[in-house]
Amino acid sequence: MPRRALRTTTGLIGLVLILAAVALAIVGPVFWDSEATRIDAADINAPASGEHWFGTDGLGRDVFARTMVAARLSLTLAVLATLLGVGAGVLLGALPTVLGRRGARLVTTLVELLLAFPGLILAMFLAVVSGLGARGAVLGIGCATAPGFARLTQTMAASVAGSDYLAAAKVLGVGRTRRLTRYVLPNIAEPLILGFTVTLGQSLLALAGLSFLGLGVQAPTYDWGRLVGEGMPGIFVSPLTALGPALAICIAAIGFTLFGEGLSQAASGRAVVRWRAEPTDPKAVPPVPAGTADTAGADDKAVDEKAVLDVRDLTVTFPGGVRPVRGVSFTVRPGQVIGIVGESGSGKSLTAAAIAGLVPHPGAVGATRLEIAGADPRALGPAERRRLLGTKLALVFQDPMSALNPALRVGTQLAEVVTTHRGAGRTAARKSVVAGLGQVALPDPERRVRQYPHEYSGGMRQRAVIAMGLMAEPDVIVADEPTTALDVTVQRQILALLGEVTGGAGRGLS
Structure with a gap:
């Protein structure tokens, strides 16, 4: 410090x-x-x-x-x-x-x-x-x-x-x-x-x-x-x-x-990400075993104009030469679901954080290409970057209880998204929140908007977090193990819900 x-x-x-x-x-x-x-x-x-x-x-x-x-x-x-x-x-x-x-x-x-x-x-x-x-x-x-x-x-x-x-x-x-x-x-x-x-x-x-x-x-x-x-x-x-x-x-x-x-x-200031605008030096990155870094679309080096998320050679570096994420590349197109598989500690959550600009200090993010809905957040100013990440990208965390503020009503937290990024008024924001909770199949959304997170079950909280991500109508959803803390029955429901909100609206899911 x-x-x-x-x-x-x-x-x-x-x-x-x-x-x-x-x-x-x-x-x-x-x-x-x-x-x-x-x-x-x-x-x-x-x-x-x-x-x-x-x-x-x-x-x-x-x-x-x-x-x-x-x-x-x-x-x-x-x-x-x-x-x-x-x-x-x-x-x-x-x-x-x-x-x-x-x-x-x-x-x-x-x-x-x-x-x-x-x-x-x-x-x-x-x-x-x-x-x-x-x-x-x-x-x-x-x-x-x-x-x-x-x-x-x-x-x-x-x-x-x-x-x-x-x-x-x-x-x-x-x-x-x-x-x-x-x-x-x-x-x-x-x-x-x-x-x-x-x-x-x-x-x-x-x-x-x-x-x-x-x-x-x-x-x-x-x-x-x-x-x-x-x-x-x-x-x-x-x-x-x-x-x-x-x-x-x-x-x-x-x-x-x-x-x-x-x-x-x-x-x-720990949550402030340090972007490296220049391409990652290939010589500085240790070789990656074949088949472990690339996923769908990695072999196509040309720019995919239809992609909602295009990541090439993503690297996250910490002091001392530690690189938990090395050379990750993938492309997500509208309606496509891409899964990143790896053992615990392999850098899956850190990859999601790097895309969303949430790598904790003193981590540094480098990539030869990182585009969300056709825009590179590294090339934007602070205000434009916040707007891009806040409207085009939705991040669903592992623990919904830590993602929701326990001191605020759920409706207030969801309404903040549309009032901040879409300039909606109080009445319009409330209608959007009720509609958003209904979209994720949360029962009785009119009553749920007035409740606090502790009044929700685990599955209901995760649905509320997904609804929060969808409030700004994003192009791509990054879900960081969203079913980890849920029982198997609720896991199946959440996965089915993510499939519905992704395929129906043509969003990408990673």
Whole structure:
């Protein structure tokens, strides 16, 4: 994920700012310490100049030098406060997963009570109670951060709590600590890392605020927040005396926030396919055994103008030279059914994903020819590609429950297809949905459009997914083992249904 974050503009800028702040924290006290502590009675409260870039303070000390030196303490306190808050929050949030019912309820109630208090007020209260100074400020910010992180961890851990592997670990007698560190936390680490990065910037701002109010770092030590407070009385005479340290706070906080945003973009961008527009280099592709790569139409190298799907030398490559799909070629004509047969893990689902542009990052798709309804999606812009894949191609997944959003009614999800790609209004979309569910022989479609996916049986959900694919009247249907999770009777019905919707309308099926 960090490498993917560096491929985003925000992540790269954020990392550069963070590295600059860290470098300043390392070398600042080495180069500017003597200048920062030197008192010059003849240069008290001097405005910004070539000799003193940010001016001087009430004792004639150079504010720019003090800003450079203060970077180490400011960043150190921010990291300590964040580690304290994240550590306590993760522990409180994950404990209910491994505790009994009473213990889980007690921890959850504690988190809810802490969330009821405003974070800044709680931080100020704890800072005063524990004693003014850096230690009290770190304790206050850390404790104020913990409840929010606990809620985040609790929400993420709840998705793991009901998993079979965690139940199996409990049956095997795995201890609570090991279940927590081995089974729960690794599976929710990604959003916690994102939150940690953003929280660093927030902690830096909060600590600066406490020091500005006199509740944080105390003299003779100083951080950026204290420097801002010391420069405020003369801000109209020498603005940079206060704005200089404030600018340092902003740059460091923005750096942490941007890097966290970059991590978030990288985490959410896994389903973005990387197209290789150029033809696949035949020399780079390992030889394919005869009879295993080509299917119907592969021997005909001329362009088939009637084909609704034309694939030649399709290759999917992952870093390290891994090619699970190598040199696959086939042609699907209107009304034709093409089946791809192979053992588990041979790349059948990945082939379907490559055609639909759904190969997960960092996979790269290459092909000498890839045409859907006569158009090459690699040659189109993002908007045109979405329209082509959304209207000319329908993809039916293996698991209909994961293909349908459990939080939305089935009718709403099917209507989204026609409203997005055909611009239909609400009334017209509803009529199309009812007709579509009736087309796949779903009983009582008027009532079914108002139901949620969990109210459907397995066969009904698969019929609904097929209906969703047919809403935009596609030219070709790519069915990725659509009967895997169904019993044999329903399997036969679904296969018969696919045959009807394919042959009757002249669609291709793969």
